[in-house]
Amino acid sequence: MFKSLFFRVVLAVVLLAGLAPFSTAQHIAATPSIEHVEVLRLPSGGYWGHPSPFGFNRGPGYMRASLVFDTLVWRDASGETIPWLATDWSLADDGITWTFTLREGVQWQDGEPFTADDVVFSIEYYLDNPGTAWFMSQVDQIASATKVSDTQVALTLKQPFAPFIQTTAESLLIFPQHIWENVDDPKTYTKPDAFIGTGAYRMIEYSEAEGTYLFEANPDFFLGEPYVQRIEFVPTSDNFLALINGDIAAFDKFGGVTDEMLEPFQSDPFEVRTAPGEWGMFLFFNLEQDTPLQDVRVRQALAHAVDRQAMLERILYGFGDVGSMGFLPPANPFYNPDLIDYVYDPAQAQALLAEAGYNGTPIKLFYAAGDTETARVIEIITNGLEAIGLEIERVSLDQTSLDAAAVEGSYEIGVFGFGGLGGDPDQLRRSFASQSQTRGFSRALGYNNPDFDALAGAQLSLTDPTARRDAIFEMQSILAEDLPVLPLYYTARVVVFNADVFDNWYYTPGGWGGGIPMPYNKHQFIVGLPTGLEIRE
Secondary structure (H helix, E strand, O other): OHHHHHHHHHHHHHHHOOOOOOOOOOOOOOOOOOOOEOOEEEEOOOOOEOOOOOOEOHHHHHHHHHHHOEOOEEEOOOOOEEEOOEEEEEEOOOOOEEEEEEOOOOEOOOOOEOOHHHHHHHHHHHHHOOOOOOHHHOHHHEEEEEEEEOOEEEEEEOOOOOOHHHHHHOOOOEOOHHHHOOOOOHHHOOOHHHHOOOOOEEEEEEEOOOOEEEEEEOOOOOOOOOOEOEEEEEOOOOHHHHHHOOOOOEEEEEOOOOHHHHHHHOOOOEEEEEEEEEEEEEEEEOOOOOOHHHOHHHHHHHHHHOOHHHHHHHOOOOOEEEOOOOOOOOOOOOOOOOOOOOOOOHHHHHHHHHHHOOOOOOEEEEEEOOOHHHHHHHHHHHHHHHHOOOOEEEEEEOHHHHHHHHHHOOOOEEEEEEOOOOOOOOHHHHHHOOOOOOOOOOOOOOOOOHHHHHHHHHHOOOOOHHHHHHHHHHHHHHHHHHOOEEEEEEEEEEEEEEOOOOOOOOOOOOOEOOOEOOOOOHHHHHHOOOOOOOOOO
């Protein structure tokens, strides 16, 4: 395959240059002009696709692509929007036209200048190739992109869209017209120039088989030489031991940690930082399928039969929160705390099944195999459902196949985990409105409530914070009643790191890249400080 040949050539060039190949056994030191972090080695967690604007998978894949490709704006540890490819932006009186002033002097990594034409081309290319943009970006809200001048572009929306800056401008990766204008199948394009961006890092190599990625600093990056010179993602079997042994510089975990597990990292050179949960585990009920789940009483029975408190205690060790029936976690500023709940009550579950006339028809439960946490989740779910007489047929898939089943709608009940829950609450519209074009693991298929749809549409254009909050609260109340999804739990987050290697670790409030809750915001590696655009010295 061309990709394999390409990376063998890259490796040969590295060797001819007198450098060591990418491995977990040897550091490659750059010679920075100021004191920088030479190598930052992180656990890969597997293969997350190739880091082009179209080839990555989920949040970890987007993170890798974002090292190479930039967006119009970004955010830092403050959670506030900061300039990136654009230095200024404004909304016209019509409420739908955003004008961005672009940073001058920016270059693509092949030396070509970055222009307003590239921004317009990127938007139009996404629109001409539906389903190729990062699902959080909501590019379908854009009606047109226009070049105003050499340094300005205007993006006109289809309707007023309150979360545009965070969910679109901040997450939509911009790519070069001179490379992509002749590419017909962007998702499979992996020639070397597929990885040419304006970003702070160059993609040097990656391995699908090993799940490794190597990025090196772009010396011509528009903010200056990045603070971290080289980022390696490497496979690990035990992140705790790998950090103690110096094989990696940090790792993060969503829930499932105890004080005892963190005890070895409570003294120098290690540090531990935590944040509330913006990642959750859910049971999605596919209402496109003709199953007993069409009856809300069956869904309510299922909710009463699943012991979510036991999940919090046995899986997260108390390091998180039980799921809210309104979908949004307590960490989200728009979280509604006053919702009905479905406490663990097998007797009530059986009564609801009887009332619904459930006749023993099996329901298929789809989930991803392979990790201890999911195995415990499935055990608690199936034990609870079988105890009330609900027949469950397990369907175990790998993660990629499960994600494909979510898009296709071939599951009946799906166990899906994902983040982005601390970002803009328009997530509710994307996941639950009947008009939403989103397909995938965060979409409630077949759900239709006209009252919810009306609120979902109205909140898009509400600029008054109180009015929008009221609409979002009511949307959560409707979801709690209709139960198209059962939120199981939200994991609190922890990042553990060796501060002698790199100490600028933080969780971005509301996430980054549209809401990703991981502690791998590229800003922290580029600048070396929590906020601002001045690179640490």
